[in-house]
Amino acid sequence: MILGVIADDFTGATDVASMLVRAGMHTVQVLGVPEDGLPQADAVVIALKTRTIAPADAVAQSLAALAALRAAGSRQIYFKYCSTFDSTPQGNIGPVTDALMAALDTDFSIACPAFPENGRTVFRGHLFVGDALLSDSGMRNHPLTPMTDSNLVRVLQAQTQQAVGLLRHDVLDDGAPAVQDRITQLRKEGVKIAVADAVSNDHLLTLAEACADLPLLTAGSGVALGLPPAYAKRGWFTPNANAADLDRLQGPAAVVSGSCSEATNAQVAQWLAAGRTALQIDPLALHEGQQTADGVLAQAMEALHQGPVLVYATAAPESVRTVQQALGVQAAGELVEHALAHIAKGLVQAGVRRLVVAGGETSGAVVQALGVQQLRIGAAICPGVPWTQAALPGSGEAVQLALKSGNFGGVDFFAEALQQAGVAL
């Protein structure tokens, strides 16, 4: 194994895996730390769910993942977090980085959430989402990790005792040797973690080339884009043109959506506008027993005879607020997640072999319900979202899953994903 990745959430793990596969690395994603060892691959991504849990717990889980990756011989470790640097003043980006650096006995790492293809750029240490500073983007209202400061040096410094510095864009413009010189200088100045600018894929390629020998990288998925060429240059592996190949599966297809992000709302609206079959989950009706997950599942199974069906709880912010006020934020989330996971499992039992899932929490719930342990990563549908393939427990039959982060994908994402998997619409 060349690269071992520790990802702090589920769809974020598939995002970084997709970057590696795209550049020719055979990559497998595992869900949590497997008891019976890691699979063979150029890169293994361990998907954790540590973004918003207590820092001590996030540290313990990340160190367990590190131990597994090191035992499997991984040459470099990558801590993957969100491209919007989702965290609180307590963490968990800082505490996990500190713990990984200590365990790896290294005194320097970088921090770079940039993902220019999805509009996330870092300039002079400030994170932009499209044309807006992070603090002016929708992330300022995030329920768990509101991001109200765009200065990442300041944000990260609040989470760590180690000195945080800046690796600026003009150094990146000068190429990898200049970046390495600057890192040497930063180290002399006592900087332990450098927030790295990147406003283009070229910057990411330079950064990866300059940092491919560091024991630890911390980043969004963008930096991973540059690692396979950097490893290939060092003679560590040969890019494989077939790294993204998955089987061609037959059988019905479906979409399950529990994300309420702006992007997913637009994607659901587009599916409806195209006159495609859709069934809506109403959380209040579900709570009161007027709607049941089994009832919706039966309707969905019937609809599958006509073609792909979308089952969605996706709703506009006002409607989500009403539900949350009535049921409580956590209870509402869990009610919907359980219902969607139950429906997704039922659909797969009924023969669905290509399933699109929208939302990180929703994806976690669905994959858990399916009992899937490991995902082979295939071709990207859009930046950050690949098709993946898993074996169903028991039968070992293959099923393909596309797990979409809430904010990713264009308006026609669902149809594009299904068509890419060979589904006729």
Ligand SMILES: Nc1ncnc2c1ncn2[C@@H]1O[C@H](COP(=O)(O)OP(=O)(O)OP(=O)(O)O)[C@@H](O)[C@H]1O
């Ligand atoms: N109509 C609704 N009312 C209240 N809660 C809902 C509704 N629909 C979905 N939810 C809940 O909202 C949460 C959405 O989180 P999820 O992580 O799946 O999507 P996301 O936040 O858009 O994605 P990501 O984490 O990838 O950015 C889930 O807990 C889901 O159950």
Ligand SMILES: O=C(O)[C@@H](O)C(=O)CO
């Ligand atoms: O980096 C991103 O934006 C995504 O992979 C993610 O982590 C969303 O939760």
